[in-house]
Amino acid sequence: MKHDYYPPGIKGIDGDYTAALAGNPNTGKSTVFNALTGLNQHTGNWPGKTVTQARGYYRHRGKTAVIVDLPGTYSLSANSLEEEVARDFICFAQPEVTVVMADATCLERNLNLVLQILEITPKVVVCLNLMDEAERKGLKLDVDQLADELGVPVVPTAAHIGRGIAELKDKIHSVAVSEILPRPKPVTYSQQLEEAIRQLETSLQRVYTNGISRRWIALRLLEGDHSVIEAIREYSLAEGKGAE
Amino acid sequence: MGVDAALNLDELIEHGRELRNKLGPETEIQDEIVTSIYRRAEAIASKVAAQAGGRGRDWNKTIDDLLTSRLVGFPLMLLLLGGILWLTISGANYPSNALAALFFMLEDKLTFLFLRWQTPEWLHGLVVLGTFRCLAWVVSVMLPPMAIFFPLFTLLEDLGYLPRVAFNLDNIFKRCGAHGKQALTMAMGFGCNAAGVMAARIIDSPRERMIAILTNNFIPCNGRFPLLISMAVLFLGAGGLKYGSAIASLTVAGMVLLGIGVTFLVSYVLSSTMLKGISSSFTLELPPYRRPQVLQVLVRSVLDRTLFVLWRAVKVAAPAGALVWVLANTNIGGMSIIEHLAGYLDPAGRLIGLDGFILLAFILGLPANEIVIPTLLMSYLGAGALLELESLSAMRELLLARGWTWLTALNVMVFSVLHFPCGTTLLTIKHETGGWKWTIIAVLLTTGTAFLACLLITQVVQTLGLLF
Structure with a gap:
């Protein structure tokens, strides 16, 4: 990939x-x-x-x-x-x-x-x-x-x-080389949005996301941007083919 | 894994949609996300950064407020444009004449050599009267204005002024149904229209990009500035007039404004007919003003632009000069080929206040706009009495003898600004739009506009009897 x-x-x-x-x-x-x-x-x-x-x-x-x-x-x-x-x-x-x-x-x-x-x-x-x-x-x-x-x-x-x-x-x-492990402090959103993010993150655990931040994918989904999901679909298919 | 994953992804999108519907409209969520990030950025910046003295940034902002204000922005823009043109025109006058004198002294020497070696007359004509003379004109007419104009323009670019121009013009472009970034591709067009067409890649919407491509040629590129400048100097600001160079500068500035105005008009027409749609939004950053690196600007504009453009012109001018000389000196049925060709074009030319030779020069100038004037002079000279052209005023004499008036010069300028793109630009348009269709539309659109404009000017002037 x-x-x-x-x-x-x-x-x-x-x-x-x-x-x-x-x-x-x-x-x-x-x-x-x-x-x-x-x-x-x-x-x-x-x-x-x-x-x-x-x-x-x-x-x-x-x-x-x-x-x-x-x-x-x-x-x-x-x-x-x-x-x-x-x-x-x-x-x-x-x-x-x-x-x-x-x-x-x-x-x-x-x-x-x-x-x-x-x-x-x-x-x-x-x-x-x-x-x-x-x-x-x-x-x-x-x-x-x-x-x-x-x-x-x-x-x-x-x-x-x-x-x-x-x-x-x-x-x-x-x-x-992981000598330093940065711990970024995320931007926090309103309570309702954070709740929705948490729920989506839970469903995201069932999907192979290639290690992309779940919180970030959740945010994109919530703002109606499906291009990330489509990109994941494309790349996981390509990956699947490569593995066969 | 493939099928499962696809299923899960669809479920996920569905889940996302449900949650989103509970939260409210998409745009509100987008706004909340953007606003939260901005707020956090603001909070961090205010904690981390402190302004000692509290002056530096305000200074930048004050200038910006002034340069992009409704009241001052536009007049200042025009003033800068006029100022640059005035410096170019008044500064280029002397070196242009000096260069012309130098080249024609060289021409005499060359002629002398040819005579001494007893070479055939046609060879002397082809090499000296054709090739060399055309080259001499291109260099002496083009080099001085370019050597002044480019550094000045680059200085403005370096200062960070151009994005402000784009900002000022954004609103008008929006109203014309075009993209605000078109202001930037337009600015690029002043350098070279082929570059401007290529630069239209920065516009993502295909519709707006096409508008930017099709209208770019209305901005006079540096290949056409020498023509505009020499016409303005010879016919509109000349004859020992007081403030001659100021009038000439204003005329050239007027031509630039005409080009910009027609850009707006044609963009509007296109976006309400062939290329319908609404304009999309974009982010335009106004970078902080930086002190220009003067030395670097000089080197860069002389090497990258002036010499590059000059070399390109020279490469085209030499063969063109030879070709025109052949056309002007090959007789068929008692008339030279060039007279035949000009004869066919003459009625069309007369209709719009030009003549057949001028139209022919524009057509022969297709490879590069720079050679239109030299071609024209050569065909006038070749077909008639052989004048020595040792100065710019001799050029004026020649044109007057051909029945030119200020109206002719004006029409030549207008036609030059609006007519078909040069060969390089056409090839770029074909490449960028993926075919001949839009390239042909570009030719028809521009040339049609040029014809209409010249026709209108000529008819109005003649009807009102303004010609004296």
Whole structure:
């Protein structure tokens, strides 16, 4: 199943773990991608899509990390092709780590995507980029408190001058090899909605969901978005065929 | 497992539907989810971030409020457009003339060499009067304006102004039944319409995407700016008029506005006839203003855009120049081929205030809009007395001798803005829409609009007797 998501050629690189790079546009995502992978990059289209995908790799602490650059999106609501591609990769390819970029100069706007991704997977590292610009603007950010509030590691960076990249690699490694087990604090909804989520989660236990967060699937079902279920149906069929 | 899993999934969807029905309408649930996430983001951000001095972000917001306000937004947009065009026109004048002088000095030297080597006359004509002269025109007319226009445009882009333009125009596009992102593909069209057509991929709805593709060509690309600029300078802001370059700038700005206006009009017509439907919503981020990296902008716009576009023009101009020279110098029945062709087109041309040669130049300019003017000059020259074209004013003399008036120049500009897309753009449209059908519609739609507009202008001017 995992391999369905790789464009031709990527199968050649078998990393020890895969990290997806998600984030809003204009957060310096490509800069971070370049800083992480240097010249070890390949670009291609997502299979069957007109969205370009870049991937690369680097070695760190004796392991090879494959980085997949997801399209820049503001949310994962599958409103557009880009959002769908990003969402499906996180859901179905299940990278060991998802790095979510956030622009330090407009944190609030960027936290939306972070919180949405945390509903899908706990294995997240937040990369708080453009820290130097935030400092110039006189913004004071309490990185430790942010990590505490979100329940996942947060790495402050200024990628265009290479600041924080080493630490980012460290944190990606730690989450990938489960040295760190992030415990995100979920967004809580109204009592009725939470009750409905709980009931659906119970029915979801009878369905093979390939390890995708049940709470997240429940939420999508409740808001009438069936595309996730259809995607699960498609992929479980493909999986079934592959196993035969 | 396959069958079981499928069954379970259907049960699950059913269960979800039941629960949802108890909770209330779908949209309310969606709203609750989105709002909860936003609130949490807001709460975290306010806990974690503190503004020292409390100025930085407000500054950004103040500018945004101004640039995107109803009252100031539009006039400011027009002012910026006019300003850029004025800088381009007044700045390009001198280097353009200098380059032209240089090239025609070179032409004399070349002619001298050809004479000394006693090469046949046709070879001299083909190489010097055809190929070289066409190249010289393209370079001297195009290079200076592009070298000024592109960096200025890129600076605005770097500042983060373009998304604000899209924001300002979003409302109008919505009312025309088109997508707000069309403002962005339109902005791309100023660079190159083929790029603009390709950029329409950012629009997801096929209907709105088609509208954006079909109307992109109404935005004058950089291949057409030199034509607009030289026409405006020679005929509308010339003759030693005071404020000449201001009038010329206003004329070019007017042409840009005409293109944008027609875009709206045609989008509206399309969305209420062939491509019916309502417009969909989208998120538009207004990125924070960043100080442009001036040096990088200069290098990038000169290398990536100016030289790239110039090289493309040169590649087309050289063979086109040779072809036109052959057409103009091959006689059949006492008249050159070009005169024959222009003769056929003349009635249609006269009707809309142009002439056969002008229409022919637009048709021969299909590979690239940049060569329309050089082609026209060559066919005028080849068919008549051989003038030396050592300056822009000589070009004006030549055109006046051909019976041009300011109305002719105006019609040429209007036709250039509205007429059929260039070859590259057409191929891109075919590729993006998956066939010739929409490509042909694009040609008919644009050329039809151009004919109608020129016809209207000519008839109005002639009826009112405005021509002096």
